[in-house]
Amino acid sequence: MSGLKLVCLSCAQTNRVPEQKLNAGAKCGTCGERLMSGKAVEVDAQTLAKAARTDEVPLLVDFWAPWCGPCRMMAPQFSKAAGHMKGLVRFAKINTQDFPQASQKHGIRGIPTMIGFAGGREKGRQSGALQAPQIEAFAAQTFR
Ligand SMILES: [Zn+2]
Numbered sequence: 001m002s003g004l005k006l007v008c009l010s011c012a013q014t015n016r017v018p019e020q021k022l023n024a025g026a027k028c029g030t031c032g033e034r035l036m037s038g039k040a041v042e043v044d045a046q047t048l049a050k051a052a053r054t055d056e057v058p059l060l061v062d063f064w065a066p067w068c069g070p071c072r073m074m075a076p077q078f079s080k081a082a083g084h085m086k087g088l089v090r091f092a093k094i095n096t097q098d099f100p101q102a103s104q105k106h107g108i109r110g111i112p113t114m115i116g117f118a119g120g121r122e123k124g125r126q127s128g129a130l131q132a133p134q135i136e137a138f139a140a141q142t143f144r
Contacts (some may be wrong), residue, residue, distance in 0.1 A: 001012040008033060009041040009092055014054055022057070023087040038086030040079045045099035048092065052117040058089045058143040059117045060135075065097040065107050070129035073113045078114075081135040089116075089139050116142035 003016035008028035015035060017026045026035045040062065043051070051059055062078050064071035074092075082091035096103040096111060106115060108123070111129040116139060124142035 004056040005054055006035050006057055006090075007047065008035060009043050009047060009051065009090065012047040012050055013022045014050075031108075036087055036090065038083045040075075040091040040093050043092045043094055043106075044047070045094065045102040048094050048099075048102055049105070051090075051092065052122075054121045054125050055090070055117065056119075058123075058139070060089050060091050060139050060142075061115050061117065062091070062093045063096050063103060063106070063111050063113045064093060065095060065111055067097065068111050074112050074129040077130065077132040078135060080132040081139070084132065084136055085139060089143060114138065118143055 003018045004022065005113060006017055008015060010033040011031040011085060013028055013030040015028055017035060022036055027033065028035055048061060075102050078091065094102050096108065110127050112129055113125055115125045116123045126138050130138070
């Protein structure tokens with residue numbers, strides 16, 4: 001089968017999407033959500049684990065928590081960057097208060113921390129609250 005493998009960030013179903021359809025509003029075959037929404041999508045630990053090892057489109061994940069001021073400051077910037085990089089990189093967020101196992105698995109020491117995944121592996125990480133242009137620069141450098 002051809003096409004890129006993408007885990008739906010809403011229902012965790014693996015989809016195969018022809019490359020030319022990626023940016024033409026490709027939807028999940030199971031739940032109907034857009035696979036490349038241009039938005040930062042909240043995921044649970046299980047969906048994150050599956051997407052990180054399966055996705056054939058780069059995935060940038062923000063590890064955050066509601067009690068973390070810098071995380072809340074960064075949230076709109078992360079969303080903005082997600083919109084700018086639509087079609088190139090998918091953006092996801094994981095609430096480390098709800099899913100501490102995800103922080104543990106990835107050895108997160110402080111939040112916010114972003115990790116870029118591609119080809120089933122971690123490609124890079126960056127801690128601290130960043131502005132949208134810095135987030136985009138980090139993604140461009142990590143996924144080049
Ligand atoms: Zn789905």
